[in-house]
Amino acid sequence: MYKIKKPFIQTLVGHITVESPIWLMRQAGRYLPEYRLLRNQAGSFLGLCLNSKLSSEVTLQPIRRFGFDAAIIFADILLVPYALGQKLEFLEGEGPVLEPVDNEKSLSLFKADMERVGSVFEAIGIVKEKLPASVAQIGFCGGLWSVACYMIEGQGKRGFKKALNVEQYQPEFLEQLIRILHDATFEYVCRQIEAGAEVIQIFDSWAGLLKEEKFRRWVIEPTKNLVRAIEEKYPEIPIIGFPNNATPADYRAYVNETGVDALSIDQHIPLNFARTELQIVKPLQGNLDPELLLIGGSRMKEAVENIINKLGSNHVFNLGHGVLPDTPPENVAALVKMVRDFRVSE
Ligand code: CP3
Numbered sequence: 001m002y003k004i005k006k007p008f009i010q011t012l013v014g015h016i017t018v019e020s021p022i023w024l025m026r027q028a029g030r031y032l033p034e035y036r037l038l039r040n041q042a043g044s045f046l047g048l049c050l051n052s053k054l055s056s057e058v059t060l061q062p063i064r065r066f067g068f069d070a071a072i073i074f075a076d077i078l079l080v081p082y083a084l085g086q087k088l089e090f091l092e093g094e095g096p097v098l099e100p101v102d103n104e105k106s107l108s109l110f111k112a113d114m115e116r117v118g119s120v121f122e123a124i125g126i127v128k129e130k131l132p133a134s135v136a137q138i139g140f141c142g143g144l145w146s147v148a149c150y151m152i153e154g155q156g157k158r159g160f161k162k163a164l165n166v167e168q169y170q171p172e173f174l175e176q177l178i179r180i181l182h183d184a185t186f187e188y189v190c191r192q193i194e195a196g197a198e199v200i201q202i203f204d205s206w207a208g209l210l211k212e213e214k215f216r217r218w219v220i221e222p223t224k225n226l227v228r229a230i231e232e233k234y235p236e237i238p239i240i241g242f243p244n245n246a247t248p249a250d251y252r253a254y255v256n257e258t259g260v261d262a263l264s265i266d267q268h269i270p271l272n273f274a275r276t277e278l279q280i281v282k283p284l285q286g287n288l289d290p291e292l293l294l295i296g297g298s299r300m301k302e303a304v305e306n307i308i309n310k311l312g313s314n315h316v317f318n319l320g321h322g323v324l325p326d327t328p329p330e331n332v333a334a335l336v337k338m339v340r341d342f343r344v345s346e
Contacts, residue, residue, distance in 0.1 A: 006136045008069040011283055011316055012199060012238035012262045020308060020315045021069035022339045023138075024293075024332070025264075026322030027062040028074050032329060034061050045090040046082075049075050052122035059127050063135060065329070066336050069316075070136045070199070073124050073192070077142030077203055079117045080184050081151050084110040100154030100162070107176055112184040114191055121195040128196035139197025141189050143204025143243070144181045144222040148174060151181075160209060167210075167218065178222050186229050193234050200230065201240040201264065207254075208245025215250045219243055220257050227259040240264050240285060244321065248273050255281045267320025271310040285316040288335075290324050296331035304338050312342075 008021040029035055038058055042048035049055055059074045078096050082088045087099040101107060114121075127137055149163040150156055152174075166174055189200055207219045227239055241260035243251060248269055255263045255278050265274055265286040278284060288307060292300045307317070317339045323332070 006069070006134055006198075008136045008316060009198060009238065011314060012240065014261075014283060014314070016313065017315075018313045020312055020317040020339055020342075022317040022336060023068040023070035023072065024062075024319050024323050025072075027066075027068060027072065027332075028058045029323060030325040031323055031327040031332075032061055032065070034065075045076075046088065049079060050117070050119045052119040052126060055119065056123040056126035056130070059123065060130055062332075063131065066332055068135070068336070070138050071127060071131055072138040072140060072201070073120065073127065073197065075117075075120045075123075075140070077140070077147055077205075078150060079120060080141065080147055080181065080188055083114055083117045083188065084112055084180070084184055085116075086110070086151060095156050096150060098150060098154050101151050101177070102162075102166070102173075104173065104176065107173075107180060110180055110184075112187055114187055117188070121191050124192055124195035124197055136198045137196060138199045138201055138240075139189065139192030139195075140201040140203060141185045143202050143207060143219065144178050144185060144226065145210070145218045146204050146206040147181055147185070148177050149206050149209070151177065160206060164209065167214065174218070178218070182222060182226060182229075185226060189226075189230055190233060193230075193237055197237075199238050199240065201242060202226065202260070203242050203244070205242075205244045207243035207250075208247070211247060211250065215243075215246065216253065216257075219246070219250075220254055223254070223258040223260070231259065238262060242266075242285075248277070252277050252281075262316070264318065265320065269320075271307065275310050279311060279314060283314040283316065284311055285318045286311075287318070287320040290319045290321050290327070293319060293331055293335060294324050294327045296328065296334060300331065300335065301338060304335065305342070308339070308342050 011017045038054050055074045063071050089097045149160045152163040238261040240262045242264035243254045262283040267287050267289040292303050
């Protein structure tokens, strides 16, 4: 099996591994000069996502520069609303802006058309041909709750007051939206797998807005249904769940109940808790604070050693969240070297 040669996949499927493969969330992006060049060529972020030649190139840039163990296709969680027909723009310095949905009539107008995002699948095919044999390709989607938050709110910069109100006072509307998102996201993920994605990560960036029963209802339940649907069709594809900013107890419920194959943890999760309560259930990915990568030096080194000492088997090295735009690329190179040197010396 060719996949066995990929350390990242081996770790995810539960082979006992003592070395941490490494990749970083948002490893392609504004901190890289070669990214900014292609981003300017494309004219806009959405234009870049929808241009398979450029987006495949952007996906490969950090692999060439740093030699990561995995490439993540360059796209966005909001391409699913876009495929459903919702108006979407990314404004400079503002982030995403969508035409908010707040009534059942607007829901009834949504119709998933994956041709609108066909370039993503094309790009996956291009990347697949160009990746080194030991590097795996990750496809991804948003958690249904987080995508619903953006769809209802219409933006992400000023918090999710409206989405939380809908959750509180119109839960049946949210149910309907989540059902639509389930079908569209499932189709989007299947198309990514058909095109060559070997692992799927579910980014539930706003999972932490909900606690306990609400977390169970809107994060765990929809994730469980999505994971089940994907695993039924593609049992060999590992799925990583990332319920960003959830409480430790909610992380534990998530890893026990959703059926994900591995869990990505943010930087707020204490390492001892991660090891004793989460890693005994599934392999972990994470959780260096992106600020420490930005700072670099001895503080980063100390944190890296601590993570590997505590989690360093059945573990994928990553950040607790995405690379920050002002991060010096040299710090990323230093991080990769540190993690790799640790492998050799252990
Ligand atoms: O990890 C990777 O390298 C793959 C690419 C990737 C992007 N977005 C590219 C991107 C991934 C995995 C995402 C996921 C995504 N998108 C999430 C989940 C992860 C997280 O950050 O919590 C969310 C919430 C989004 C929605 C989104 N896209 C926001 C809120 C923004 C604006 C914030 C920002 O950083 O500008 C984006 C834009 C975006 N997505 C950029 C990139 C590289 C920056 C756009 C640019 O280059 O101008």
